[in-house]
């Protein structure tokens with residue numbers, strides 16, 4: 001390395017350290033080195049090995065050196081291997097994004113413990129950092145600290161990051177307390193077809209929010225005289241719309257009743273977190289939420305979001321399709337009961353531990369040990385429903401499971417216009433999936449899986465479904481362009497490898 005280059009790298013490291021509000025001492029401690037060594041590195045007076053650069057990147061949550069990161073990340077899978085061992089379910093993407101947005105309600109310091117370190121969270125922290133909210137991962141942990149401070153500078157928003165997620169829509173609820181006029185870039189995310197924002201606007205109108213969508217932005221105005229006069233009835237029982245209504249109610253000093261609310265897992269997590277902020281929420285887990293808000297929130301709080309039922313389902317599906325015995329630990333059982341009941345109908349056998357509590361002190365967890373089972377197709381169609389029905393995001397996993405079962409299974413995804421269609425990508429791996437119409441697929445099993453090279457569908461769950469098919473297929477498969485998977489899962493390939501899978505990531 002030339003001296004000039006070392007100086008530039010040193011400066012990048014210094015800036016990243018300052019951005020994370022770490023002293024040289026603190027960085028040195030997490031690198032197991034001395035403060036003077038860090039000082040030399042930052043002055044460009046220290047030769048750096050690739051390993052040291054990687055460790056610094058890890059300590060500062062930033063890639064100091066980016067290796068061709070603009071090219072898509074692909075996975076190479078040696079399939080047909082059985083899995084074994086134990087794996088912990090990590091905390092959920094959907095609770096993470098809800099709590100991140102809720103942190104905007106609080107002028108004090110919010111610490112979200114053991115947060116999922118996934119791309120979706122990275123996009124939101126990029127957006128938050130760009131508008132002047134200070135976020136930092138605490139050293140050697142997955143705990144994220146968020147301090148909004150006194151002013152939020154929406155004009156400096158990292159729009160590219162904002163447009164890659166639908167979560168930006170959930171800034172409406174918190175921001176209506178701060179501004180009488182503001183604009184936000186339109187929401188993006190997985191390509192699942194048209195996703196409405198109308199129910200959000202309908203709910204937030206009760207708090208004086210009016211939104212006009214033009215030229216890629218939501219232009220919002222807030223009339224502070226308008227306050228909820230009666231119960232807010234959501235026009236859809238959606239998760240994020242319920243969350244937006246909760247954000248609005250959380251800093252309204254009166255009492256708001258939200259009917260047709262989603263009682264789903266991420267909404268429950270959000271309600272528990274709002275309680276930590278001093279907001280009264282009754283009816284958690286039901287379709288009527290009664291919220292008594294507080295005008296200003298300025299509290300140092302911490303919260304532990306709960307484990308992800310969708311990741312739990314993904315891991316159980318991995319065991320089923322590879323005919324493996326594994327123990328999936330920390331399964332939030334309340335949100336997996338319908339899925340397990342449906343799997344039982346298909347002949348799936350498993351053992352379940354006693355219940356214990358998640359670190360949020362509320363969510364009930366169990367460990368599930370899968371028993372390799374010969375599955376049969378269910379007589380009735382499999383379809384999702386709002387909680388306590390079969391989770392909408394767990395439905396795609398039934399496609400790859402049905403492909404291993406004997407007989408014909410109908411899967412009916414009434415929710416998304418564009419999600420069922422990706423399931424036919426399983427056919428490249430030998431499955432027989434027929435699209436009956438945009439919402440229904442018919443799957444004939446069992447499948448003689450074969451390896452293939454497939455472009456990852458532009459949607460998170462279908463992407464993982466194809467990956468699971470590849471785990472089942474003997475031989476070498478390649479799944480190309482897998483960003484969407486990392487949007488919702490933390491180190492999925494590495495963790496499956498710990499169970500005996502053989503997955504390598506590579507860039508072209």
Ligand SMILES: CC(=O)N[C@H]1[C@@H](OP(=O)(O)OP(=O)(O)OC[C@H]2O[C@@H](n3ccc(=O)[nH]c3=O)[C@H](O)[C@@H]2O)O[C@H](CO)[C@@H](O)[C@@H]1O
Pocket residue numbers: 093094097166194195196235236237238239240241266386392393415416417
């Ligand atoms: C960040 C987050 O938490 N995302 C979840 C949330 O997204 P989110 O709450 O944003 O879901 P949407 O509002 O997009 O709803 C999904 C689809 O279901 C339709 N719909 C929904 C409810 C209803 O009562 N009637 C109805 O028709 C909507 O029109 C839409 O087409 O909920 C979805 C459905 O559970 C999940 O897939 C997402 O993972």
Ligand SMILES: C=C(OP(=O)(O)O)C(=O)O
Pocket residue numbers: 166189190192393460461488
């Ligand atoms: C559709 C999903 O999420 P999002 O709402 O973030 O797009 C999902 O988690 O599968």
